[in-house]
Amino acid sequence: DGGITQSPKYLFRKEGQNVTLSCEQNLNHDAMYWYRQDPGQGLRLIYYSQIVNDFQKGDIAEGYSVSREKKESFPLTVTSAQKNPTAFYLCASSLVNSNQPQHFGDGTRLSIL
C-alpha cells in the first residue's frame, strides 16, 4: 500500500540527548513536511522540503534539524537545544504545484525521561 511510515510510534529521550524521528513515503511525492502538535493544539510547521537536498524552516525550526538526501525520506532530529521537546510529531507529504491533498503518517510521540 502507498503511504507514509513514521517510526517509532513512541520515543523517549533523556535530557541533553539528540533523537531522530524517521519518516518514509512511497507515494512519489516531492514535498515532505514535519509538524509539531502539543496537547489540545493545532499543527505547527517545523521544516519542509520541496525537492531533494533542499529544505526550508517553518514557524518553529529552532532546536530541530532535517535532511533530505532521498526523495522517499525526510528524517527529523530533535536536538538538545530544543528545551521543550515533549510533543506529538507528524510527517506529511504532497505533490508540488498541485491541488492534491497532503498525506499524513500516524505520528511519533516523544517524551522526556
Place this chain on the structure above:
Amino acid sequence: DAKTTQPPSMDCAEGRAANLPCNHSTISGNEYVYWYRQIHSQGPQYIIHGLKNNETNEMASLIITEDRKSSTLILPHATLRDTAVYYCIVKSFNKFYFGSGTKLNVKP
C-alpha cells in the same frame, strides 16, 4: 500566521447534519481550501477540498461562499465515530496553513 479561523467546539446530535464553519477572509484567488479531521493520537485524515465550486464526496460536502472568504463542511448524517477535531486549511505556495480546529462532539 494562521489563515483560517474556526470555532473551538461544536455539538451535534447523532443522525443530524453537522455544519462546521471556517473563515478564510485573506484567501487568494488560486488558493485551495482543504478539510481534515483528527482523532486523538492519530494523523489527520483528509476529507475534501475545493477552490470555488461546491464539492461533494462520500464523506462530506464543502460549501464555499461566492466571495471565497468562508466555507462550511457538512457531514450529512453525523455518527458517534465522527467525533473528532476538524481542521480547515488553506494551501499557499506549497505550504499548508492549519488553524486551531473545531472539536465536534456527536452526542447520542
